[in-house]
Amino acid sequence: MRSAVSWLLFAALTTVGFSATIPLDVTKTVVFIYKDATGAPTQAQGTGFLLSIPTPSDPNRSWLYLVTAKHIVHTDSNNFDSPLFPAIWVRVNKKAGGFGMYRLGLTDPRADQSVYFDADPSVDIAVIPIKLPDTDSFDVKVLPEDMLGSTDDIQKLHIGVGTDMFFTGMFTPFLGEQKSYPIVRFGKLAMIPDEKIKFGGIATEGYLMEAFSFGGNSGSPVFFYLSADNTPGMMMLGPPVIKIAGVMKGFFGDIEPIGLLQPPTAVPNQGIPVSQGNTGIALVVPAKFIKEILDSPALETIRQRDLKDLSVPSAPTPGKGN
16 A cells, blocks of 8 residues: 555656646746848857946946847858857747847947857857847846856756756747747756767867757757656655756757669769768757856956946036026
8 A cells, every 4th residue: 555655646746747747937048049141130040148247336227138049140150260250149939929130240349239249169059148128128038147047056956867857949940920939848967978069070068968959050048957856756845946957059960871773884882971960969068158248358257347326416408496
């Protein structure tokens, strides 16, 4: 009898862990990014999400950043030494319906926006300070900085192989004509290696996630989803804890031969085309690198400058008393 009760309790807890739904607004955390090669949004390029840091003097004010994958902003996504696009376009849903396209300059020194990377050139993350007009009209959820998962969180929250994860981002076969429709995909943490992993010929640090990632998912926010069954032998009360695990880089490909009819004059075993299949394992760049970029001297200098500007009283309107 006791073993039967224990089994039912175990089944109930695991059911809670795997069947708990994610927040309904999770798809509102992302925007679609288009590349700008001709001064116009020419092609859907990937996904990004908005992150905020509150000002210490006014909780109603915050600095806003667009976070995405580094390879999205380079003209050659496979070469971080290639030039940046002059600008990118961000597609954002609006509360009143439809969407807006907003241009963010990356290389123009006269623009308010520029792009920042980690000191480690292998880190596939880009952070762009942004000031978009009419932000109150956007149907988008801005993620707070304190949602970023840290190295300490891995231990404190018992994050390990088997922890539930999910990400949301662009689904290139269906972007949406009237508004953007992000897709949500689910998986589990498959590996936390202690050394860098070769990806696209570059050794980089990251988590391996058991999930299918495809083109357009690059730059998507990836989340740890810590529910009741995350810690064996412990019951988590209250709603699941959600932390930003990092940024989606892409999937590991498996080289598969394609069977082709060879003419009699063909040289055997030479020039056989190959296709890259999806292994179902994706690489996630840890959120700690987002934090490193946000805390970099360059961005801290900008925030300090902004605070000084906020502390300067505005000049009285000419012709009127103070």
